[in-house]
Amino acid sequence: MASYNKITPEIAAQLRAVAGNRFYINDGVDPNYSHDEMPIYGKHMPEAAVDVETTEEVSEIMKICSANRIPVTCRGAGTGLVGGCVPLAGGLVLCTKRMNKILEYDMDNLVVRIQPGVLLKDLAADALAHGLMYPPDPGEKTATVGGNISTNAGGMRAVKYGVTRDYVLALTVVLADGRIIELG
Numbered sequence: 183m184a185s186y187n188k189i190t191p192e193i194a195a196q197l198r199a200v201a202g203n204r205f206y207i208n209d210g211v212d213p214n215y216s217h218d219e220m221p222i223y224g225k226h227m228p229e230a231a232v233d234v235e236t237t238e239e240v241s242e243i244m245k246i247c248s249a250n251r252i253p254v255t256c257r258g259a260g261t262g263l264v265g266g267c268v269p270l271a272g273g274l275v276l277c278t279k280r281m282n283k284i285l286e287y288d289m290d291n292l293v294v295r296i297q298p299g300v301l302l303k304d305l306a307a308d309a310l311a312h313g314l315m316y317p318p319d320p321g322e323k324t325a326t327v328g329g330n331i332s333t334n335a336g337g338m339r340a341v342k343y344g345v346t347r348d349y350v351l352a353l354t355v356v357l358a359d360g361r362i363i364e365l366g
C-alpha cells in the first residue's frame with residue numbers, strides 16, 4: 183500500500199474550518215464508518231470523517247488531503263459488498279449522506295438532477311410521484327445513488343432496462359486534487 187501521512191492537529195484544523203461540526207476525529211468518528219455490509223473486509227477505523235454538504239466542500243477537503251498526502255475514502259450509505267468504502271489506509275472518510283436533495287425535474291426530457299447522497303428508495307418513490315419510473319433496482323434500496331453509480335449497480339430490472347450507467351447523463355466530479363469537472 184502507498185505511504186500516507188497522518189492527520190496532524192494543523193491538518194485537522196484546516197478540515198474543521200471547511201466542515202465545522204460535521205468534521206469528526208478519533209473517538210468522535212462513527213464506528214459504522216469502519217466497514218461496509220461484507221464482514222470479510224473487516225473493520226478499519228479512519229482517523230477522521232466528514233459529512234459533506236456541498237461540492238465546494240468536497241473540493242476544499244480534497245485539496246487539503248491531496249496537498250498533505252492524507253488518504254480519503256468516499257462513503258455513501260455503506261451498503262457495498264466489496265469493501266469499496268472501507269478505509270483500509272486510515273485517513274479520512276468523506277461521507278455524502280447529507281447531500282440528499284432531489285434538485286429538479288426536467289419533464290420535457292424526463293431527466294432529474296440530484297445530489298449523490300439521495301437514497302435509491304427516495305429517488306424511486308419521488309420519480310413515481312412525478313409519474314416517472316427510475317428503472318435501476320438493485321436489491322438494497324437504502325444505498326445512495328452515488329454508490330449505485332460508483333458500483334454501476336444492476337438488479338432484477340437490468341435484463342429489461344439496463345444498469346445504473348444507462349441512466350446517468352451528466353456528473354459533477356471532484357478530482358483527487360480538488361478540481362471540479364463537469365461530465366456529460
Ligand SMILES: Cc1cc2nc3c(=O)[nH]c(=O)nc-3n(C[C@H](O)[C@H](O)[C@H](O)COP(=O)(O)OP(=O)(O)OC[C@H]3O[C@@H](n4cnc5c(N)ncnc54)[C@H](O)[C@@H]3O)c2cc1C
Binds near residue numbers: 219
Ligand atoms: C442486500 C443487498 C442487495 C444488493 N443487491 C444488489 C443487486 O441486486 N445488484 C447490484 O448491482 N448490487 C447489489 N447490491 C450492491 C449495491 O449495489 C451496493 O451496496 C450499492 O450500490 C452501494 O451504495 P452505497 O451508497 O451503500 O455505497 P458505499 O457502500 O458507501 O460505497 C460503495 C462504493 O462507492 C463509492 N462511492 C459512494 N458514493 C460515491 C460518490 N458520491 N462518489 C464517488 N464514489 C462513491 C465508495 O467509495 C465505494 O467504493 C446489494 C447490496 C446489498 C447489501
